[in-house]
Amino acid sequence: MEATLHPPRLLPSGDSAITVEFSGHIDDAANRRVLALDRAVSAAPIAGVTETVPTYRSLLVHYDPCQIAFETLGEKLLALAKVPAPPNAKTKHWRVPVTYGGENGIDLEHVARTLNTTPDEIVARHVAGDYRVAMIGFTPGWSYLSGLEKFLHMPRRQNPRILTPPGTVSIGGVQTGIQCLAGPSGWHLIGRTPMRTYHLHRKPIFLLEPGDRISFFAIDEKRFAEQDKAAEHGDPVAELMTS
Amino acid sequence: MTKLIIVSIGPASSVQDGGRHGAQRYGLTPSGAMDRLGLAAANTLLGNAPFAAAVEIGPFGTAFRARGGAVRVALAGATRNADIAGRLVAFDTSMTIPDGETLTLGFAKGGAFSYLAIEGGITGEPMFGSLAVNARAGLGSPYQRPLQAGDELPAMAASGTPERRIELPQTASGSIRVLLGPQDDEFADEARQLFLGSEWKISPTSDRMGYRLEGPVIKHLHGHNIVSDGTVDGSIQVPGNGAPIVLMPDRGTTGGYPKIATVISADLGRLAQTTAGTGFRFKAIGMVEAQAEAKKFVQLLRALPDCLRGIESMQLNVEALHDANVAGHAVSAVDADTWHTSI
Numbered sequence: 001m002e003a004t005l006h007p008p009r010l011l012p013s014g015d016s017a018i019t020v021e022f023s024g025h026i027d028d029a030a031n032r033r034v035l036a037l038d039r040a041v042s043a044a045p046i047a048g049v050t051e052t053v054p055t056y057r058s059l060l061v062h063y064d065p066c067q068i069a070f071e072t073l074g075e076k077l078l079a080l081a082k083v084p085a086p087p088n089a090k091t092k093h094w095r096v097p098v099t100y101g102g103e104n105g106i107d108l109e110h111v112a113r114t115l116n117t118t119p120d121e122i123v124a125r126h127v128a129g130d131y132r133v134a135m136i137g138f139t140p141g142w143s144y145l146s147g148l149e150k151f152l153h154m155p156r157r158q159n160p161r162i163l164t165p166p167g168t169v170s171i172g173g174v175q176t177g178i179q180c181l182a183g184p185s186g187w188h189l190i191g192r193t194p195m196r197t198y199h200l201h202r203k204p205i206f207l208l209e210p211g212d213r214i215s216f217f218a219i220d221e222k223r224f225a226e227q228d229k230a231a232e233h234g235d236p237v238a239e240l241m242t243s
Numbered sequence: 244m245t246k247l248i249i250v251s252i253g254p255a256s257s258v259q260d261g262g263r264h265g266a267q268r269y270g271l272t273p274s275g276a277m278d279r280l281g282l283a284a285a286n287t288l289l290g291n292a293p294f295a296a297a298v299e300i301g302p303f304g305t306a307f308r309a310r311g312g313a314v315r316v317a318l319a320g321a322t323r324n325a326d327i328a329g330r331l332v333a334f335d336t337s338m339t340i341p342d343g344e345t346l347t348l349g350f351a352k353g354g355a356f357s358y359l360a361i362e363g364g365i366t367g368e369p370m371f372g373s374l375a376v377n378a379r380a381g382l383g384s385p386y387q388r389p390l391q392a393g394d395e396l397p398a399m400a401a402s403g404t405p406e407r408r409i410e411l412p413q414t415a416s417g418s419i420r421v422l423l424g425p426q427d428d429e430f431a432d433e434a435r436q437l438f439l440g441s442e443w444k445i446s447p448t449s450d451r452m453g454y455r456l457e458g459p460v461i462k463h464l465h466g467h468n469i470v471s472d473g474t475v476d477g478s479i480q481v482p483g484n485g486a487p488i489v490l491m492p493d494r495g496t497t498g499g500y501p502k503i504a505t506v507i508s509a510d511l512g513r514l515a516q517t518t519a520g521t522g523f524r525f526k527a528i529g530m531v532e533a534q535a536e537a538k539k540f541v542q543l544l545r546a547l548p549d550c551l552r553g554i555e556s557m558q559l560n561v562e563a564l565h566d567a568n569v570a571g572h573a574v575s576a577v578d579a580d581t582w583h584t585s586i
Contacts, residue, residue, distance in 0.1 A: 011424050011425035011426070012422050012423075012424045012425060012505070012530055013424065013425045013473070013474075013475050013478065013502070013505055014422055014475050014476075014477050014478070014505035014506070014507060014508065014533070015422060015505075015507050015508055015509075015530070015533040015534050015536070015537040016475065016508055016537065017473075017475045019425045019472060019473065021425075021472075024470070025470055026470050038268075050264060050265075051264055051265055051267055051268070052268060053267045053268050053473040053496060053497070054268060055470075055471060055472040055473055055497055056470045056471065056472070057470050057472070058472045058473070059473075060267075060472065060473025060474075060475070062264075062267070062475070065508075065534040065537045065538060066537070066538050066541050069534060070530050070534060071530075135471070135497065136268060136269050136270045137270045137471060137473070137495065137496045137497030138270055138471070138495040138496065138497050138498075139270050139379060139380075139495065140266075140269060140270045140271045140379075140380045141269060141270055142270050144471070181379060181380070183379070198269070198270075198271075198380070200370070200381055200382075206266070206269040210268060
């Protein structure tokens with residue numbers, strides 16, 4: 001007999017969405033359950049469900065209240081969340097090039113000083129990590145990664161920056177992330193990747209999926225410039241590992 | 244080729260439709276019209292699909308000129324003074340702009356957004372099923388940014404179909420209805436009561452991403468940071484300063500502030516049309532009622548074609564307007580806005 005998992009909380013998000021919450025904090029096990037429920041819903045579509053948005057600890061399920069009621073959908077989601085889901089056979093593992101420090105990572109030295117170490121040590125530890133795309137959100141392609149080692153945890157900036165460059169790789173709290181478009185950020189900018197997680201004139205338009213595995217490798221600024229051009233023309237630049 | 248030229252236009256004016264759905268999991272916000280009823284009314288007047296792309300016009304004055312032939316359009320949403328080459332035209336009607344003539348619109352009155360639909364719809368290349376503008380993501384058609392003077396929208400040659408008006412059914416008024424949650428438990432009872440019991444005003448710094456509210460400070464129970472989770476149109480998040488923000492169609496798809504409540508879908512357009520500085524209140528309702536209201540709103544949109552009337556009956560209304568003036572009511576024959584509010 002299979003063990004039954006503890007049921008998630010069902011939180012109404014208006015009349016057309018339910019938040020299925022597995023945990024109150026960032027928690028790897030909860031994120032795996034979110035992604036598993038997301039796969040379960042896409043494998044056995046529920047009439048009336050229009051779209052799902054996986055995040056760290058909850059799955060937001062958008063639905064059409066003309067087709068299915070809150071109570072009915074809630075019961076179906078609880079039933080799906082009860083069963084441990086098989087691992088995702090389609091999980092991809094990406095090796096992502098990053099140029100660290102300098103103009104492309106203006107906070108690297110500050111991060112090193114704060115953590116009482118050298119920039120090289122920060123880079124070595126960051127590229128040694130095995131990360132997972134816990135969620136994509138806020139703006140197109142902004143990928144939040146879980147798996148940052150404790151040594152690199154660092155509270156966000158007091159004053160978020162209004163504009164940070166596209167492709168920025170940064171650290172914020174217990175997370176590291178890849179932002180695709182230029183925009184505001186309160187995270188510490190340690191490097192930049194030429195990879196476009198979102199590119200309108202490429203197939204696929206969105207490169208990463210929630211649940212994908214990510215590791216980073218360091219490149220120099222010259223290589224960054226070359227790959228940036230290639231990425232502009234639709235080259236994924238990131239290397240797809242066969243695992 | 245027939246087209247509509249934007250002669251002048253204010254900020255916050257863009258092509259919008261029913262929005263782009265299915266890619267929120269990649270951080271792509273749906274966008275789409277701020278006031279779905281206004282969009283649907285304008286489109287219905289021309290026989291377009293209710294959520295076909297149209298011009299969403301921000302609060303400022305605007306002028307459109309027909310070129311290469313007459314262009315048939317319709318106006319709905321927040322009313323304004325409107326004329327074609329000096330001839331007054333009314334909101335909630337279709338009209339034909341003769342070749343070379345200009346439709347001039349004044350400031351929005353009693354609302355923020357008006358909708359100008361074009362017969363046959365706006366043609367463009369949909370991305371993720373939508374022409375709606377999302378400038379940050381580089382999406383939208385024919386322009387990937389808000390509209391500017393000099394822009395051109397391709398149009399079909401006016402069909403000559405008799406003009407019509409639409410008698411919009413009565414919709415809810417008064418308090419903006421909300422469902423509490425998803426994070427109402429991040430607030431003490433007193434904070435929830437303060438939220439529901441106070442008068443709010445929309446800050447002038449509001450935009451299509453969010454409406455910032457002015458009123459009492461809403462305090463959090465456990466601080467203002469939660470683990471980022473998904474948002475919806477109408478999510479009311481409370482950031483660190485305690486001033487709630489209602490998320491609108493250009494919102495971020497995820498957010499890290501607790502969400503005390505969510506505006507019901509039937510009332511979101513009404514909130515969008517509330518002008519800065521106008522006081523309003525929220526009222527919490529239950530899920531069953533909220534879902535019944537959501538269905539009623541969808542049915543109302545579907546039934547809009549039944550609300551179309553010939554323009555002849557409007558001339559009768561002009562008689563009524565005259566009577567009303569004789570009777571001493573404050574109705575202005577030069578102010579299109581009072582035509583349907585006073586009769």
